[in-house]
Amino acid sequence: xxxxxxxxxxxxxxxxAGLKKALDSRARRVLGVSGVDFExxxxxxxxxxxxxxxxxxxxxxxxxxxxxxxxxxxKKRK
Amino acid sequence: xxAKNANEADNDFxxxxxxxxxxxxxxxxxxxxxxxxxxxxxxxxxxxxxxGGDPLYMGVTQTYLISKANAGFKATTTSxxxxxxxxxxxxxxxLVEFHWHPELTANLKWPHVHIKGNTAEGELGRKHFPTxxxxxxxxxxxxxxxxxxxxxxxxxTWKEILTRNKREFAxxxxxxYWKPLI
Numbered sequence: 001x002x003x004x005x006x007x008x009x010x011x012x013x014x015x016x017a018g019l020k021k022a023l024d025s026r027a028r029r030v031l032g033v034s035g036v037d038f039e040x041x042x043x044x045x046x047x048x049x050x051x052x053x054x055x056x057x058x059x060x061x062x063x064x065x066x067x068x069x070x071x072x073x074x075k076k077r078k
Numbered sequence: 079x080x081a082k083n084a085n086e087a088d089n090d091f092x093x094x095x096x097x098x099x100x101x102x103x104x105x106x107x108x109x110x111x112x113x114x115x116x117x118x119x120x121x122x123x124x125x126x127x128x129x130g131g132d133p134l135y136m137g138v139t140q141t142y143l144i145s146k147a148n149a150g151f152k153a154t155t156t157s158x159x160x161x162x163x164x165x166x167x168x169x170x171x172x173l174v175e176f177h178w179h180p181e182l183t184a185n186l187k188w189p190h191v192h193i194k195g196n197t198a199e200g201e202l203g204r205k206h207f208p209t210x211x212x213x214x215x216x217x218x219x220x221x222x223x224x225x226x227x228x229x230x231x232x233x234x235t236w237k238e239i240l241t242r243n244k245r246e247f248a249x250x251x252x253x254x255y256w257k258p259l260i
Contacts, residue, residue, distance in 0.1 A: 006100060006231060006239070007100060008096045008100045009091070009099050009100045009103060009104060009105060009106060009107060009164055009212045010096070010106045010107070011092060011096065011107045011108075011109040011118065011147070012106045012108055012109065013106070013109045013110065013111065014108055014109065014110055016110075018108065018110070018112045019108070022108055022119060022121040022244045025121050025122050025156060026122075029122070029170060041213045044193050049123075055156065056172065056175060056203050056204060057159075057161075057172070057175070057193045059138050059177070059179045059182050060157075060177070060179070060235070061139055062118065062182050063117070063139065063157055063159075063179060063182060064119075064139070066112065066115070067110040067112050067115070067117045068110075
């Protein structure tokens with residue numbers, strides 16, 4: 001595709017830890033809880049589909065959980 | 079036309095998105111790759127200059143999927159959130175949020191907008207007003223036209239970028255209107 005001559009915003013690709021920081025920032029801003037707390041409640045199913053959209057912005061937090069998910073837990077159990 | 083490989087599909091999609099956002103900001107996006115899924119976002123929200131008045135803030139989250147298409151690869155949006163905020167007493171307060179997140183809400187698959195406003199009917203922020211599918215270019219034009227957000231580029235340049243990228247979006251989008259509605 002043709003690229004323009006204008007300066008275009010960059011992307012800072014982050015690790016899971018970097019995404020967790022963004023999740024934490026948003027959870028505090030939207031719900032007033034930490035990202036860890038939100039992830040815990042979400043993974044326990046404490047936030048059902050209906051209540052997920054009960055507060056604006058909660059669904060977007062859930063979407064971020066996928067990208068911030070810690071997959072090292074299963075390794076630790078070995 | 080589909081991209082030749084997954085990287086090209088990813089880069090093309092991200093380039094359109096980045097180029098359009100450059101109309102109103104210089105801030106780096108945060109990105110994360112997980113398998114064939116991607117997320118691009120502004121969190122915390124970024125400050126936007128205005129022609130007059132207090133600054134506004136923009137929060138953006140776009141998730142997309144890279145998959146095989148006819149003789150190539152394609153990037154497909156899986157959810158979006160475009161948010162406009164204002165600072166009040168040092169806290170960010172949301173004014174309006176355009177959402178689409180069909181995978182996470184079984185009973186709410188259509189694109190919608192949340193508008194903050196206290197009315198005789200009560201607080202409207204939790205209502206889901208149905209919309210057509212929104213491209214980030216629509217949101218950026220809305221900010222420029224209705225909230226006096228100051229573009230970072232000359233008029234002819236930003237207008238050409240948003241028009242071209244919106245056209246590209248409309249040509250390649252697998253859907254534009256939710257059928258059936260609600």
